[in-house]
Amino acid sequence: MLAGLVAEGRLGRKTGQGFHTYPGARRTRDKVVFLTFDDGAERDPRFVDLVRELRLPVSMFLTDSVVGPGYAHFGRLRAVGASVQNHTLDHPYLPSLPYAGQRAEICGQQDKLKQRFGIRPRLFRPPYGAYNHDTLGAAADCGVAAVVLWSDRERLRPGDILHCPEGQHGTSLTKATTNLLRNIQEQGYTVARLEDYL
Template sequence: MSSTAPGLRAVLAKALPVGLSVLLLAGVLSGCSQGASSTPAPPKDGSPSGVETSASAAASSPVPDDAWRRWGLDKPLAPSPAPPVKKLTDELKPGTVPPVVKSVRTDDKVVFLTFDDGAEKDPEFVKMAKELKLPFTMFLTDDIARAGAGYGYFDQLRSLGNAVQNHTLSHPNLRTLSPEDQRREICGQQDRLAKRYGARPPLFRPPYGNYNNATLAAAGGCGVRAVVLWEATMQINDMRYARGDKLHAGDIVLAHFRGPKELKGTTMTRMVINMLRSIQAQGFTVARLDDYV
């Protein structure tokens, strides 16, 4: 615009009174300057366009006060309590065989949501997780998570502060594999997640909950700090419990990234709302497993 300004100034000077021509010219120049500066720069970190890359970016977004109602809850989720000063894995000595964790010892009225595999990639679940500020942990299997939209989908959930943990490369029954093949499954996914996210995950979940001593040895050798199982499993409308017929403080809840085909027509968001309603009815809220383990 600077190279054409003299010619434009001359035209305005001939056609209009001096004062008005100066005002119009100033407005044109200002508009061009603002248009140039409003063009967004490409992401510097190589992240996909439109995908938030940090939990702080997500937290800064306004959350509608009635989000809980729009998603089908009868009341808001109670806030997660402050996490403990020390996590379980902080107290483990180097070289310790990773403990198997089904629940967390805590006096907090909390349970922990975990989602496995990565088959269903419902964009509505991303929206719901963001609006409800829902804390959970993802245990991803590489060949399942890579299908379709791939890890980019889970990057969006991770940007909300939810960690990605290890669930093997191909989801085998580890007890049927040799120690070396188990190591390949566990360490292989550790390496892939470390390459993508910059660190080896500290938590590992064996497919089907099946493991043996060779599994624990392989996991420990791959940098795993704890092997995570569960005390409750989410079905479609409600949960099944390993201890009695109810949740207990610190229980780990197993769910999956599943869609209408697996859920008999129910969406993943509806399944999760059913789970949250049951958790609330039993007097609990949810917290992030990674903050405790």
């Protein structure tokens, strides 16, 4: 039913060495959208199977204090093709922190993810989508290439970055994602890897 949903990986245009922010979409003419998940609270093992079976490109923005002892689950997701990105150590409202506090949150999670997975994420999503000038400076200083937010539109547009719902009201993450994928397909879109377009 969801056949043909995943776009073939295609390297996007290089944006150079500069630091970028993406407020909810990546400009493209391709009829693609990008799936992103935040925090790491829900660890549905069937979601790993879904990602593997559909070869579904997803980006996981992880918060250390939320993931807790669940890093092994995200290791399994990485093994089937998911990317792991930065969502801070403790999920604070960053604009309320001074530069040093923001840098500690962002760089600290960069270090944790390097320890856990051997990678330093290129992408960062600020908790609540809230950031200021210090956030951008701290992210750049921590080696992040781009700050990525999300789109809340019901009618999709090419390049929309979707903030996927975690399981709500008794619905598992797998079921919620399957429902979202049907909606994407009904609107004539495919799912692409966000990192290929940045």
